[in-house]
Amino acid sequence: MKSIEELKKIREQTLKNINLRKEDGGDTTRIVVGMATCGIAAGARPVLAACVDEVSKRSLAHVSVTQTGCIGVCRLEPIVEIFVPGEEKVTYVKMDEEKARRVIHEHIVNHKVVTELTIGANE
Amino acid sequence: MKDLSLSVLDIAMNSVKAKASLIEITLANDGKTLSVRIADNGCGMDADFLARVTDPFTTTRDTRRVGMGIPLFKLAAEQAGGTFAITSEPGRGTDLMAAFAVDHMDRPPLGDMAATVATLIQGSPDIDFVYRHTAPCGEASLDTRELRQALDGVPLNEPEVLQWIQENLDEEERMIAL
Numbered sequence: 001m002k003s004i005e006e007l008k009k010i011r012e013q014t015l016k017n018i019n020l021r022k023e024d025g026g027d028t029t030r031i032v033v034g035m036a037t038c039g040i041a042a043g044a045r046p047v048l049a050a051c052v053d054e055v056s057k058r059s060l061a062h063v064s065v066t067q068t069g070c071i072g073v074c075r076l077e078p079i080v081e082i083f084v085p086g087e088e089k090v091t092y093v094k095m096d097e098e099k100a101r102r103v104i105h106e107h108i109v110n111h112k113v114v115t116e117l118t119i120g121a122n123e
Numbered sequence: 124m125k126d127l128s129l130s131v132l133d134i135a136m137n138s139v140k141a142k143a144s145l146i147e148i149t150l151a152n153d154g155k156t157l158s159v160r161i162a163d164n165g166c167g168m169d170a171d172f173l174a175r176v177t178d179p180f181t182t183t184r185d186t187r188r189v190g191m192g193i194p195l196f197k198l199a200a201e202q203a204g205g206t207f208a209i210t211s212e213p214g215r216g217t218d219l220m221a222a223f224a225v226d227h228m229d230r231p232p233l234g235d236m237a238a239t240v241a242t243l244i245q246g247s248p249d250i251d252f253v254y255r256h257t258a259p260c261g262e263a264s265l266d267t268r269e270l271r272q273a274l275d276g277v278p279l280n281e282p283e284v285l286q287w288i289q290e291n292l293d294e295e296e297r298m299i300a301l
Contacts, residue, residue, distance in 0.1 A: 056282030
């Protein structure tokens with residue numbers, strides 16, 4: 001087992017980041033991943049992990065990744081919803097790790113909706 | 124569900140929904156039987172709902188009329204020569220146990236338990252999770268109450284913390300996987 005000491009070191013580093021974020025202010029973009037039975041069975045766990053990883057790797061300070069229950073279109077799971085402040089919600093369907101990373105790159109970083117992965121293009 | 128770790132994630136989500144403050148996930152493998160137990164101190168169920176809870180047409184949600192989580196888990200256990208039991212009391216919590224014959228051909232593989240635990244913590248950083256997996260050659264365990272103490276105010280779902288949790292647990296899981 002890695003030591004608790006190591007975790008304490010991580011704490012010091014993380015604390016600095018948290019304080020920086022607080023000083024920054026700003027509205028938060030939310031990434032919401034459907035994690036009900038339907039989502040999990042369809043592969044939502046690695047999609048969520050990819051979102052967390054990508055947000056962390058790119059140091060996206062005003063982006064949160066959260067989980068939700070069943071969105072209501074189980075056959076299109078895994079589903080990821082993106083809420084950018086002041087913009088309409090975008091729903092991405094049939095996601096996988098690779099698509100999730102692409103959406104974060106193109107939609108959140110470059111502000112360009114990946115139309116072909118949205119629910120509109122798949123229905 | 125492709126593996127047991129996904130079932131555990133799914134079932135533990137019920138505990139989250141039941142507003143539990145403590146969720147215990149216990150896997151015990153004695154070489155013959157693998158038992159998977161998920162116990163919470165959430166709102167629990169009354170006798171009537173409990174009697175219907177393994178029926179796939181029972182659910183608490185309103186986005187759809189089916190609830191497949193518990194029925195699927197029960198089916199997985201019974202198909203693999205195992206058993207399933209659930210007890211619950213309103214206001215006290217729910218205790219669910221599925222046992223699998225380890226060598227049964229239809230037993231789902233264990234899957235990535237570290238990812239499941241990390242996912243649960245990511246989604247519910249304020250809930251305490253106690254995870255314990257005992258196997259013939261050792262054990263893997265994690266208690267968020269201990270981690271919370273070391274983190275002293277830093278949330279458990281900070282990416283660096285989650286990464287530490289997952290890597291740490293994954294390492295322990297690998298040690299006992301043989």
